[in-house]
Amino acid sequence: VISGTPDQTIADLGEQQLLQRLYQYCDTAVVGDDAAVLAIEPTHEVVVTTDMLVDGTHFSVGLAMPGIQTTTPFDVGWRSAAANLSDLAAMGAQPLGLTIALGLPPQLPVQFVDGFYQGLKACLDNYGTPIIGGDICRAPTWIVSITAIGQVHPRRKIQRSQARPGDVICVTGCHGAARAGLALLLNEHSPDGLSPEEYNALIQSHQRPVPRLDIPPLIWAIDPEARVAGMDSSDGLADAVLQICRASGVGAILDGDRLPMPNCFRTMGSLSDEDRVHYTLYGGEDFELVLCLEEPLAAKLRSKLDGSLRIIGKVQTHPTVKLVYGNNLACSRTLSLEKGFQHFTS
């Protein structure tokens, strides 16, 4: 990897030199033409997902909002890759490659772009996924647009619309950890009550999420013909359940006592009860999977995952999504999409 002087900017380097520099992160067998060509298994379909991330909105490397740095450029790269691979995992697909379009301010240090690509590649290398192309252009702020391409067997797709009344609703991993990590980085909460390991785990959840590409092969190994509804929890657990229910024309009952919050939320003194539930339901960016399955399949998947799959509720015919706390009707509430994250209104 070429390294430049620390204060070298994109404008100093120029477009052609920058392109040459970025080629080293790409699959050289594929880049160099007007478009990239990827082989795909003849029985499979193409899966495509795209994401745009903007400095100051989706990440903060200390430029758009001086003084606020919650992610290094390496982390931005890692998270961008993870977010897109997570969308592929949510479809039951395997990744084939990624394209990266970057809008760059001329004064951006070149080492930011290097760090970004290193993080991207570090995440992708875990899955043998190449960077297959991209585009760069001048922009007033740092903008990343990623498209991930994958493949899926047509009878092994995970789709939002496939939930049926009686299915159990399961989630992988914890929810709210990424949001709590961000809150710690922004000093919105003190780390009181957290061990150093717990503190680091929350920060890692925000900076280095892990896409659940491991899950679909486990499901198909149990039952190659399984019907699976699901999506990832990038916009929060509540949003995922609501989106699945809307797409499937069903509703759900979620068990408030089984919300998949990190264990350390209980000892983290600066979190109110309301914060804990809010982060877990609406935090987002944990990049876990929310799945609706028949109960026996969920049980088998849970045993394969050493119990780290949690059943949090059940799909019902009535098209509302309720969070219920045992017999405590006073705490129960109906969830709606309007409470989720909105980019354009505050």
Added chain:
Amino acid sequence: VISGTPDQTIADLGEQQLLQRLYQYCDTAVVGDDAAVLAIEPTHEVVVTTDMLVDGTHFSVGLAMPGIQTTTPFDVGWRSAAANLSDLAAMGAQPLGLTIALGLPPQLPVQFVDGFYQGLKACLDNYGTPIIGGDICRAPTWIVSITAIGQVHPRRKIQRSQARPGDVICVTGCHGAARAGLALLLNEHSPDGLSPEEYNALIQSHQRPVPRLDIPPLIWAIDPEARVAGMDSSDGLADAVLQICRASGVGAILDGDRLPMPNCFRTMGSLSDEDRVHYTLYGGEDFELVLCLEEPLAAKLRSKLDGSLRIIGKVQTHPTVKLVYGNNLACSRTLSLEKGFQHFTS
């Protein structure tokens, strides 16, 4: 198509409403999950290309630079689609679908986004290509990132690296027209000497370029086993020839008397001789194809295109690209990549 009040902004509408509005332009059988799924012919490979466009750099709808509007939002949509389809054509591929990521300032009028999608769809509908997904987010300026997915037969790929000494270099259509159209819109040149039809044709070249998806099937119809090197001329004719030569390890002699400039350049009084050549070689965004073929194939393709394919030079072993005017050695010059368009330096 839903229409809003003329002064409604993205912030007024909100993210969920905007997404609902944009769904109407998409292939509803495909959007709605974490990723889109596309069927592909079992014998084919996946082709992927991506482009990022920024208001004020790649287009001007009158926002980034108040008072300068060279493209309507409809044109921006059309050109964005055309640019990506052109990259697929340059690979010999057929389009399967497009994803669109939009970075939007909250104060952007909703009708700009509607116009953009209408232009996108108008261009795509000519080829039966659906919009299969996307992303929207808040950004300080209007940013468009498009990824086009196509399919190509593995033995019918057009690649830059396939030029061989002795090949003829051919171009489809005219070059320099899009740049001249932009110059007219920016009042860099007066339209003196142009008929209204010629004036409009130059403007159209800038605002509504047509990708040459018609060319690859014509080539394979003549010879399904043909070796074809090529790329599109989005960054200019000179750039295309230079990139092909670099990738193929060859050079070229271009005939200065056969440059594919629009006929009206000869009567357009405000263009100097230097402007004519400069626009034709370096103008860019004509989205035509530059191909290196064996001469008999070029002749057959030319006759299928009613002569609108022009042979402009020949591939040579020596790795320089020379522009030669008959016996006039004084006007001859060597072309280099450094003269092309650079985004980050001026």
